[in-house]
Amino acid sequence: MTDEKLPRRRFLVGAGLAGTAVAAGLSSAAPAAAQSAAPERSSPTPGAPVSYLTLSATEAAFFSAVADTMIPADELSPSGTDCGVVVFCDRQLAGAWGGGAKMYRNGPFRKAKPEYGYQLPLTPREFFAAGINATNAWTRASSGKDFDRLSAKERGEALKALESGKADLGDFNGKEFFEALLNLVMEGFFSDPIYGGNNDKVSWKMVGFPGLPALYRNLVEEYRGKRYAVEPQSIADFS
């Protein structure tokens, strides 16, 4: 989905536009559903510009590039962006979790071994902002471009460098940032579509997760050893 030749603003408009077409063209795992299902109410309207609650244009482009690198469009699913992952990230970071809910935030703060867990004063919203800045500064230093303007191959290499701790982000912990990114992107891909990602339950169709209502009492013996395959249903389908 991300194309280095497109200017960033046009690209952001296109993120919503191309979604359904790519899904219909590429998804063989869930073909019928992607084409015929009514759009989730959480999906952006195809063709309309995507409006974000908290992400800046630079941040949205970054998340989109990461989502499409981690979840590339292929025969199994549309790209991460087309699955709604960027919308998901935006809503999560704009909400209570992004604001530091259910986190102990009192100081003092000290650098610590990974086994002690997250030890920074930043909320997730602030942490992702800092991580995007640091990553873009790093790719600009090495290739003159922000992360989202790199080619698909270069983006893959950059993420691998972050993942393995080999990327030099100066004073910022790139590996910790990568783990947070991977978690958030996967949550967006696999959570209930009510949160703005996993459009049309695309990942649930992909793996064969039935979603709701999950009342299997009378099925557990019948399907022992047999694949239970149904059209997945989400929270919105029962609301």
Place this chain on the structure above:
Amino acid sequence: MATRLKEVDAVMVGMGWTGSIMARELTKAGLVVAGLERGPDVKPSEQFALPAVRDELRFSRRLDLIQDPQMETLTFRHRPSESALPMRRMGSFLPGDGVGGAANHWGGHTWRYLPTDHRVRTHLTDRYGSSAIPEDMTIQDWAMTYDELEPYYDKFEKLCGVAGKAGNLRGQKIDGGNVFEGPRSNEYPTPPLHQNLSGVLFDKAVRELGYHPFPRPASNCSRPYVNIEGLSLGACQYCGFCDKNGCEANAKAGPHICILPKLRADPKFSLRTNAWVSRLTYDKQAKRVTGVVFTDTRNGEEYEQPAGIVVLSAYVFGNISLLLHSRIGEQYDPVTQKGTVGKNYCYQLSRMGVNMFFDDKYFNPFMGAPGTQMVIDDFNADNFDHAGLGFVGGAIIACGHGDGRPIGYRPTPPGTPRWGSAWKKAVVENYQRALNISLSGSNYANRYHYLDLDPTYRDQLGRPLLRLTYNFTENDYKLSEYCMQKAVEIGRAMKPKVMGDPRLRRGDYDIVPYQSTHNTGGTVMGTDPKTSVVNRYLQSWDASNLFIMGASTFPQQVAYNPTGPVGALAYWSSEAIINKYLKNPGPLVHS
């Protein structure tokens, strides 16, 4: 100045399992009881209803039912020489929040501890000699035997409608149940849940290897059940969303369905939520507590609740910190080994296991419950000969499906990348075809594992946070290696296409990923006030009208989930209060 409320006969600090059981038994005996709960009230019919209850992000990732660490958390370090840092997000363990406590989001595994678990130091010394127990391993016998506690285990099972299969009925060993368990007076209240293909394959493999599989006992009622309170429980739906979530089917036992409807209707009981107890009022001279002080989090005001009996029924950490904040008892010191409060903190060896990948099987991993597992106890506790092995204790080895929620459950074979097209392909290929053998190992007490108050970090009330000093030991690593070999041997017998890499217990304890909410110790039971905080009736040695519930009283932790004995001990202690203490208030055991 705190507003002084009208005195009650007894006050509960925390309204989870133990506060609910104790309040029910004491009101039945005629006492006026106040139940204080720091969190909100919980209404299962609204909050655990379909469709919202089937939300992996909300409950498993954002931890909707879990204690807020900003309110109160603990600090952590691996060893006494280090400075501790706060656990800023809940991770390794997940205490509950609100009425019902952790029973709102538990999985329901309900065990009885083995007869040898109740007298582990004596048993190991008798069998292997005292040199088999390392000098720093501060394990202690429980203060009552299995046989003494059996009727109370039985009662708690009948409260919950536990699904399972007896392996030892009044001394008669029964194939298909756990033949290592202590004698039971009764069969489980409801039959075991149906197993998935995973349980069936495991059962066959371990039988061929000569082991003794049985269905995991769980408070997921396998059919509708009326409990000893006359309250109705529903049948488990095998929804695959059980742990960390509430239950819409009323099949997972908890105070809300098993006790609270009776308690709420009793005029002798009053429930007060948003009541955060900051300390107990203590008359050290008289060795009595006079009540509790709490902050109402809805108005910020402080209140004093005088009470004839105080019951600490919070989570493990809450019980310990309240003793320390109230200066009841002596803080344990790992150097001198004097003092008792905070001593013998133990955890569990969890997250161990091995994945297997098949190309010809469909497991439907989303279909199941915590009780859809087969288990062997052959390598647990002292059920096998430890001579020459260099460790004591053991692990249960289990196999089943029932938590295939896709944010958390995406097994892939070794060497698979974690993102990208190759990752996606592996997830799709293996979602239906992967199987996990899991281990849960015992964790025996160590002299240097303890809790005290942190010198730096504070909670929302301005009190010092509890500080945890804890790490794994040589015994843990050896136990993990040995039991993992057995698990891998079983895995191979199940003939997968690919075996995953064993997830062993190596290196330092990591407080980030979820392991188990099976923290124990810190206010341990015993027969000697020099080495324990409470006596055999869970009565404080330092205040005769103070009773301390829950797993904080366990001297060490076994491989099982702790809720079975937590419930049994609450019944046992309540009976001692009613039949002994009320007739003659004062110490029930003389040291």
